[in-house]
Amino acid sequence: MVRLLLPARHDNHIRNHPGGMNVMGIKISTLHRNVLAALCLSAISGTALAALPGPIVSPHWLKAHLHDKRLVILDLRSPKAYAAGHIPGAISAPYVHWRMMIRGVNRMLPPIPVIQAYLRSVGVNNNSEVVVYNDLATPMGLGLGGETRAFWTLKVLGHNSEALLNGGFEGWLKSHGALTKTVRHAHGNLTAHFQPQIYATLQQVRADLHTHVVLVDNRPMHQIVGLTKAPFVARYGHIPGAVPYPVTWMVGHNGNLLPKAKLEALARVAGFPENHGAPMVTYCNTGHWASIGWFVATQELGYKNVRLYDGSMTQWAYHHRDPVSVGFVN
Missing domain, CATH: 3.40.250.10 (Rhodanese-like domain)
Known part of the structure; x- marks a missing residue:
């Protein structure tokens, strides 16, 4: 629990004042009071306003931000691998669903309404901070390619806050990250804007x-x-x-x-x-x-x-x- 600690003073030093509030003799305007309230709310909610630090995030960063309100973690591995254990809060989003056959050519970007509907079904909102991870213990960068393809897909749909998990699922395990078998479902509101x-x-x-x-x-x-x-x-x-x-x-x-x-x-x-x-x-x-x-x-x-x-x-x-x-x- 986060507590706001103030030095012990007599009650008459904390009083209402026209145009604002006077705290220990310091006048705080309504605007400043709202800012203070937002900062306190952010602290109480576990850094809910934190943004991704870049296009690649470390397991250490992810551990510290697992409970951020806008964070969406997408597990690109197979449903079987997801069921065996995954990062807490992650949603199963198997890579196979990110591409499809288009006019005789396989593994293409699905039509925008189709991929938009899929990403909504795995909880992606317009303001989500999305972290994707895959199994990187694969030959020739196949696992990493799943992460980067998902990253590019989000970008091509006009979403602008996503990152790869450095080291993928193996990096999480090496950092002694927790695993869970609890299945998470969510529905998002992503509106795609093709780029x-x-x-x-x-x-x-x-x-x-x-x-x-x-x-x-x-x-x-x-x-x-x-x-x-x-x-x-x-x-x-x-x-x-x-x-x-x-x-x-x-x-x-x-x-x-x-x-x-x-x-x-x-x-x-x-x-x-x-x-x-x-x-x-x-x-x-x-x-x-x-x-x-x-x-x-x-x-x-x-x-x-x-x-x-x-x-x-x-x-x-x-x-x-x-x-x-x-x-x-x-």
């Missing part, structure tokens, strides 16, 4: 070929050069002119992002523009690894004009009219 400036369509990428737009391929290098391909991608190779910034240049063996200094150094090797306002498009096979690329470019490296090509190589290769290149990239 086209961070979304690239097939038609736009076609128009971007042979322009100053920098296309960034975030797949493993052996797929970029055309030695192998994902089984659901129709053709080998990459979009002509793309620069390589593979997932292995962004994600370490522990499933977490590499240190910022290494991300910056490898971005220079890849050929990222010096101008942080230059237009860029990230892509992969399905927009999954590309969401890591988008997150790194925008949240870690400070690029301001980056779109994610949602259809990526699945869509690009599906339409056999679009060119691909094999071998070493430019």
